[in-house]
Amino acid sequence: xxxxxxxxxxxxxxxxxxxxxxxxxxxxxxxxxxxxxxxxxxxxxxxxxxxxxxxxxxxxxxxxxxxxxxxxxxxxxxxxxxxxxxxxxxxxxxxxxxxxxxxxxxxxxxxxxxxxxxxxxxxxxxxxxxxxxxxxxxxxxxxxxxxxxxxxxxxxxxxxxxxxxxxxxxxxxxxxxxxxxxxxxxxxxxxxxxxxxxxxxxxxxxxxxxxxxxxxxxx
Amino acid sequence: xxxxxxxxxxxxxxxxxxxxxxxxxxxxxxxxxxxxxxxxxxxxxxxxxxxxxxxxxxxxxxxxxxxxxxxxxxxxxxxxxxxxxxxxxxxxxxxxxxxxxxxxxxxxxxxxxxxxxxxxxxxxxxxxxxxxxxxxxxxxxxxxxxxxxxxxxxxxxxxxxxxxxxxxxxxxxxxxxxxxxxxxxxxxxxxxxxxxxxxxxxxxxxxxxxxxxxxxxxxxxxxxxxxxxxx
Numbered sequence: 001x002x003x004x005x006x007x008x009x010x011x012x013x014x015x016x017x018x019x020x021x022x023x024x025x026x027x028x029x030x031x032x033x034x035x036x037x038x039x040x041x042x043x044x045x046x047x048x049x050x051x052x053x054x055x056x057x058x059x060x061x062x063x064x065x066x067x068x069x070x071x072x073x074x075x076x077x078x079x080x081x082x083x084x085x086x087x088x089x090x091x092x093x094x095x096x097x098x099x100x101x102x103x104x105x106x107x108x109x110x111x112x113x114x115x116x117x118x119x120x121x122x123x124x125x126x127x128x129x130x131x132x133x134x135x136x137x138x139x140x141x142x143x144x145x146x147x148x149x150x151x152x153x154x155x156x157x158x159x160x161x162x163x164x165x166x167x168x169x170x171x172x173x174x175x176x177x178x179x180x181x182x183x184x185x186x187x188x189x190x191x192x193x194x195x196x197x198x199x200x201x202x203x204x205x206x207x208x209x210x211x212x213x214x215x216x217x218x219x
Numbered sequence: 220x221x222x223x224x225x226x227x228x229x230x231x232x233x234x235x236x237x238x239x240x241x242x243x244x245x246x247x248x249x250x251x252x253x254x255x256x257x258x259x260x261x262x263x264x265x266x267x268x269x270x271x272x273x274x275x276x277x278x279x280x281x282x283x284x285x286x287x288x289x290x291x292x293x294x295x296x297x298x299x300x301x302x303x304x305x306x307x308x309x310x311x312x313x314x315x316x317x318x319x320x321x322x323x324x325x326x327x328x329x330x331x332x333x334x335x336x337x338x339x340x341x342x343x344x345x346x347x348x349x350x351x352x353x354x355x356x357x358x359x360x361x362x363x364x365x366x367x368x369x370x371x372x373x374x375x376x377x378x379x380x381x382x383x384x385x386x387x388x389x390x391x392x393x394x395x396x397x398x399x400x401x402x403x404x405x406x407x408x409x410x411x412x413x414x415x416x417x418x419x420x421x422x423x424x425x426x427x428x429x430x431x432x433x434x435x436x437x438x439x440x441x442x443x444x445x446x447x448x449x450x
Binding site for chain 2: 047048057060062063064067068070071074075086087089090091093094097098130134
């Protein structure tokens, strides 16, 4: 089926989206850690956004994690991560778009302070509320009985959000306020492929703390 | 069979997101009922069909609602197989189309809105960003149109064309309201010939909002953004 390479950076949540998808489908790939995050190879593969992850299949680069996930789904359709019914697919894609638009708020909360951070924290809470009220009603996973692309897209909430909360010193996802999400996180992290492919929380804390200090003190 | 395909579109005429769904429906020859929403006084129907973001467009197909314009376009493509396909078959080409559609829809459009809603240094910065992004788009679509663009047939209009037209189709209105050149045939010749070719197609040209009406609305939006207390 051709050579598959994934350019990523540890512990990027966006890299992990692609890792989880490839592993769930049993697709062999070579992982290339992009150390400097602006290597000349990366600039060649993703001249527009200059970001990881980039999937390179048969020498052809695909950028943007959610676009990569749709590509993987089409090339390796076994163990489907999207529903086959067009309406259900469209509902799933709504949540993918939602994740794309709203998840950045938690990262803005992480790398800012003051008013900007206040707003980002508020936006993150709103996002969590919408998911709690409308995304998980009567479902074990966003994908139903098995995890799907939407679960993968929201994976950041399962591990990265907790790290951000600790660093920033604000608890957003209280189990009493978000019972469905709380249960989902537990279930999500128990899925074997996810469990075996989660970055270590303590190591993440070290990296993200250090990065945040640099970001807040840089001119 | 006709009753099984009831399509309703909740929209707002200014919204490029709504216009792109309408254009897709028209290109595919899908009959639909259009409901204009007053966004300052949202109907209970809109709130029922889109409780999450309460926004238009909402496509209701046989009573089932869908939101998010790009999601709706893919749904239309998957559900109505007659009429021209909006996405290519090849997965890599599909990924390219999705990439650039998302780029125009989010990156370009949002930055252009900043240009509309600001002045002075802020506007200068936003404008520089728009022009840079238009250059990136010009470069990027060379892979999609390797032989350049002369004529585009009705049947070959696809998702990326639709998104591009919905945002930049009225570029002459934008240029008039802002007093600057946006789609310069010398700086971005491919984008210029792409838009020109698309606007030759009657159904595409008709999808544009009336020139004067849009000038009025954009000037109004700009004025309100620059004078928030005088609203």
